[in-house]
Amino acid sequence: MVAAVALSATVAFARPSVVASIHPYADLLEQIGGTRITVVQLLPSGASPHTFDPTPSQARTVAQADLVVMNGGVDDWLRQLVAAVAPKTRLLVVSQAIEYQPIQGTDGAGTNPHIWLDPKLMEQAVPVMVDAMAAVDPADRATFETNGASLIASLEVLDRELAAELAPLRGQAFVPFHDAWPYFARHYGLDLIASIEPSPGREPSPRHIAAAVAEIRKSGTRAVFGERQLNPRPAEVVAQAAGVRLALLDPIGDTGESYQDLMRANVATIVHALRP
Ligand SMILES: [Zn+2]
Helix, strand or coil: CCCCCCCCCCCCCCCCEEEECCHHHHHHHHHHHHHHCEEEECCCCCCCHHHCCCCHHHHHHHHCCCEEEECCCCCHHHHHHHHHHCCCCEEEEHHHHCCCCCCECCCCCCECCCHHHCHHHHHHHHHHHHHHHHHHCHHHHHHHHHHHHHHHHHHHHHHHHHHHHHHHHCCCEECCCCCCCHHHHHHHCCEECCCCCCCCCCCCCHHHHHHHHHHHHHHCCCEEEEECCCCCHHHHHHHHHHCCEEEEECCCCCCCCCHHHHHHHHHHHHHHHCCC
16 A cells, blocks of 8 residues: 655656545545555544644645545535635545435534445445546556456455444444444444534533433443544543443544555444444
8 A cells, every 4th residue: 555645845746646635535546546646645644624724735735736536525625725726626526426315414514424434435436536537647547447446346345344244233323423424324224323522523512412321321332432533532421421332433544544444443343342
């Protein structure tokens, strides 16, 4: 796996430069592009896309990009940045380029954006990313198509593996930290009964916490989940009040970690935390 690199303004791009908002897309793009492209990931390790603002040096990176790839919704700061500094650059908004049944967000703010946590939806995103990369680098289309086909095969294996691991939990209550997991839960049959922090990055009200604790007790679930990018304190409070385990999920991942490994780690965490 090629690591995403930070670029200084003095570096000229020998290879086409693809900017991605968040790690899962940066990794999938690297798996498709191999050594033929340079992928730059904007969201730093450990940061939440919900509370992030790009820096001036990142604006320069975006201005030099050949292609920008984002999810939509959760990373709209990148859409604004592209409009400001690179309005003519090719922009792929994955949630607008694939077909899926949208799920409403809990806070009434339109469609829930977290589609990348459903590997089946990412299978659909691969050909779209292949086409976008071939549009900026036509000479390497055959490589992108070959790598894209391998990636789809790998995502199919991943999906079957995760489905098998989660099958015993079908219908069980699932209480993640924020509302990042509805596409994942729908695909794998978990019952998303509540989330701990309805507006990511903003502490939940005592009233919301009390309601979540009541739901958790009623459901008989054995765990709640914090998230690596957000303050876990509210999850600790809920776990303690409800008398259930606390485990940590990661919807974003880190440089060097493949999308497939990220999803495997999350599912292992869920299976382990919800065990009897
Ligand atoms: Zn989120």
